[in-house]
Amino acid sequence: xxxxxxxxxxxxxxxxxxxxxxxxxxxxxxxxxxxxxxxxxxxxxxxxxxxxxxxxxxxxxxxxxxxxxxxxxxxxxxxxxxxxxxxxxxxxxxxxxxxxxxxxxxxxxxxxxxxxxxxxxxxxxxxxxxxxxxxxxxxxxxxxxxxxxxxxxxxxxxxxxxxxxxxxxxxxxxxxxxxxxxxxxxxxxxxxxxxxxxxxxxxxxxxxxxxxxxxxxxxxxxxxxxxxxxxxxxxxxxxxxxxxxxxxxxxxxxxxxxxxxxxxxxxxxxxxxxxxxxxxxxxxxxxxxxxxxxxxxxxxxxxxxxxxxxxxxxxxxxxxxxxxx
Amino acid sequence: xxxxxxxxxxxxxxxxxxxxxxxxxxxxxxxxxxxxxxxxxxxxxxxxxxxxxxxxxxxxxxxxxxxxxxxxxxxxxxxxxxxxxxxxxxxxxxxxxxxxxxxxxxxxxxxxxxxxxxxxxxxxxxxxxxxxxxxxxxxxxxxxxxxxxxxxxxxxxxxxxxxxxxxxxxxxxxxxxxxxxxxxxxxxxxxxxxxxxxxxxxxxxxxxxxxxxxxxxxxxxxxxxxxxxxxxxxxxxxxxxxxxxxxxxxxxxxxxxxxxxxxxxxxxxxxxxxxxxxxxxxxxxx
Numbered sequence: 049x050x051x052x053x054x055x056x057x058x059x060x061x062x063x064x065x066x067x068x069x070x071x072x073x074x075x076x077x078x079x080x081x082x083x084x085x086x087x088x089x090x091x092x093x094x095x096x097x098x099x100x101x102x103x104x105x106x107x108x109x110x111x112x113x114x115x116x117x118x119x120x121x122x123x124x125x126x127x128x129x130x131x132x133x134x135x136x137x138x139x140x141x142x143x144x145x146x147x148x149x150x151x152x153x154x155x156x157x158x159x160x161x162x163x164x165x166x167x168x169x170x171x172x173x174x175x176x177x178x179x180x181x182x183x184x185x186x187x188x189x190x191x192x193x194x195x196x197x198x199x200x201x202x203x204x205x206x207x208x209x210x211x212x213x214x215x216x217x218x219x220x221x222x223x224x225x226x227x228x229x230x231x232x233x234x235x236x237x238x239x240x241x242x243x244x245x246x247x248x249x250x251x252x253x254x255x256x257x258x259x260x261x262x263x264x265x266x267x268x269x270x271x272x273x274x275x276x277x278x279x280x281x282x283x284x285x286x287x288x289x290x291x292x293x294x295x296x297x298x299x300x301x302x303x304x305x306x307x308x309x310x311x312x313x314x315x316x317x318x319x320x321x322x323x324x325x326x327x328x329x330x331x332x333x334x335x336x337x338x339x340x341x342x343x344x345x346x347x348x349x350x351x352x353x354x355x356x357x358x359x360x361x362x363x364x365x366x367x368x369x370x371x372x373x
Numbered sequence: 374x375x376x377x378x379x380x381x382x383x384x385x386x387x388x389x390x391x392x393x394x395x396x397x398x399x400x401x402x403x404x405x406x407x408x409x410x411x412x413x414x415x416x417x418x419x420x421x422x423x424x425x426x427x428x429x430x431x432x433x434x435x436x437x438x439x440x441x442x443x444x445x446x447x448x449x450x451x452x453x454x455x456x457x458x459x460x461x462x463x464x465x466x467x468x469x470x471x472x473x474x475x476x477x478x479x480x481x482x483x484x485x486x487x488x489x490x491x492x493x494x495x496x497x498x499x500x501x502x503x504x505x506x507x508x509x510x511x512x513x514x515x516x517x518x519x520x521x522x523x524x525x526x527x528x529x530x531x532x533x534x535x536x537x538x539x540x541x542x543x544x545x546x547x548x549x550x551x552x553x554x555x556x557x558x559x560x561x562x563x564x565x566x567x568x569x570x571x572x573x574x575x576x577x578x579x580x581x582x583x584x585x586x587x588x589x590x591x592x593x594x595x596x597x598x599x600x601x602x603x604x605x606x607x608x609x610x611x612x613x614x615x616x617x618x619x620x621x622x623x624x625x626x627x628x629x630x631x632x633x634x635x636x637x638x639x640x641x642x643x644x645x646x647x648x649x650x651x652x653x654x655x656x657x658x659x
Contacts, residue, residue, distance in 0.1 A: 102467070106465075106467075108467040108470060108471075154646070154650055157650065158649065158653065160466060160467075161409055161466060161470070161609075162649060162653050164409075164467075164470065165409075165601060165605060165645075165649055166646060166649045166650070168598075168601065169602075169605075169642045169645040169646040169649065170642075170646060172598060172638075172642045173639060173642040173643060173646070176638035176639040176642060177639060179638070180638065180639065295594075295598070296594065299474065302471065302474070306471065336482045336485065336486050337482075338478045338479075338481065338482040339478065339479050339482035339483055339486065341478050342475045342476065342477070342478025342479030342480075342482065343475070343479060344475075345471065345472070345474065345475030345478065346457065346472060346475040346476070346479070349461070349468050349471050349472045349475060350457065350460055350461070350472070353464070353468065
């Protein structure tokens with residue numbers, strides 16, 4: 049993990065530059081760009097959690113949209129009842145975490161394809177609840193008229209968020225916190241243990257690691273991140289509808305992570321940006337952007353499994369990550 | 374009341390045949406190649422679109438249209454395995470899953486690009502039109518035809534795998550590909566053949582629905598989920614299990630839409646999850 053000093057300095061510099069750009073964005077860019085950047089940040093949070101599960105723990109989940117939806121619906125329900133943004137976000141994250149804990153205990157009994165199938169089934173269960181439990185979720189109409197409630201900080205007063213630009217800073221703060229926390233996590237024993245388990249389960253077991261418990265921890269963290277990402281959407285869009293729970297929504301963090309790079313911490317972040325930039329460019333030429341995304345996925349999987357960050361790292365002379373077999 | 378139940382069961386059995394045809398291909402491919410083909414639903418969809426064009430628009434005879442769409446999708450399956458999947462047998466299986474996922478995006482959007490939106494269902498071929506009185510209700514002749522095709526396919530597959538030289542080679546490869554290779558089986562060729570064959574089964578399911586089911590770009594995603602449920606219930610790679618599970622799911626969803634439409638979808642996934650947790654080898658493993 050130890051990068052050579054110049055590379056490390058470059059990394060710190062790049063991070064600072066990216067942060068400065070993000071903070072300055074509403075002053076230099078139009079509303080559409082700000083709106084798009086919120087989407088990028090939300091996807092970045094979503095994909096970061098997903099990659100903790102996939103890149104670090106080696107578990108490919110096709111049910112992450114379920115936790116995303118739990119976060120979104122819980123936040124929406126709270127905001128419709130109590131107009132307090134912080135409460136809504138916290139509630140969304142907590143609800144997604146609780147659901148992830150319950151489903152995680154069951155899911156981590158399996159690995160590989162059986163894990164993927166199980167998470168797919170759980171995700172679709174949540175989808176069918178969102179779709180059919182009309183009294184609570186509004187059925188296929190979804191929940192509408194969700195207020196962008198003011199950000200009330202206890203003891204510090206309340207900040208109204210009438211514009212997209214102001215809400216952008218809430219999302220940015222959440223994303224920075226989420227990224228910093230994830231960075232701590234993957235460099236803490238949790239992240240290292242997960243990689244050890246991914247590379248050789250039996251060796252990790254011999255070393256005395258409680259394999260299943262570590263996997264569960266990764267699963268719950270991924271669920272919390274999906275929940276946070278989901279909870280950030282309703283105050284922006286003012287509606288929540290069932291398609292966000294469908295398995296095809298689970299594909300977005302998968303695509304972003306593949307684009308950016310699976311085995312690099314920054315992979316999902318770079319990937320989330322690329323995801324929207326590429327989509328935005330393709331949509332200018334054709335409404336059929338998915339066909340291009342499919343082609344990109346195929347090319348990446350066949351030839352560039354390290355993603356863009358992997359390519360950059362190789363170009364900068366860092367040793368390539370060990371391929372997984 | 375009793376007649377309603379029996380009649381609805383019969384409707385469910387016909388529905389089960391579409392599920393069986395798509396699941397059969399999926400489970401055969403998994404059994405031999407150990408790949409879960411996420412794009413299998415898209416192959417089903419492509420079969421439906423091809424048959425629709427050849428029968429409904431070009432005006433070919435129904436049987437010829439079905440046969441040609443099978444061949445078309447089979448050729449596509451051949452390309453998918455030869456040109457793409459083949460390069461990923463050495464790496465983590467997650468990448469194989471992701472590759473077939475890339476195929477979904479390409480195929481689903483390609484269908485929208487080529488065919489556009491939703492079409493009217495073409496007219497029924499004359500010799501399959503009409504209805505028979507069953508339990509005092511009109512049972513469409515076409516449903517009986519679909520049932521016949523499904524059961525015949527099941528029989529043919531059983532004969533193929535249990536009684537022919539080809540079937541024995543495929544079973545040997547599924548059981549132990551290295552040993553089969555050492556004994557002179559050309560394993561890569563078996564893989565290609567099995568994948569293309571599985572693709573044709575999915576296409577048959579899709580093509581068979583032409584005169585009764587609406588073709589729309591979403592049916593691939595809908596069918597693959599149901600096929601997953603069935604292959605899990607039957608046990609991944611278990612053909613007989615897939616047949617029985619198709620009957621169960623088909624009949625259950627026919628009753629489900631009749632008696633408790635609200636929770637039908639939910640329960641199907643509950644069943645899938647429970648089976649994965651309690652009997653991951655499937656309900657019908659020997």
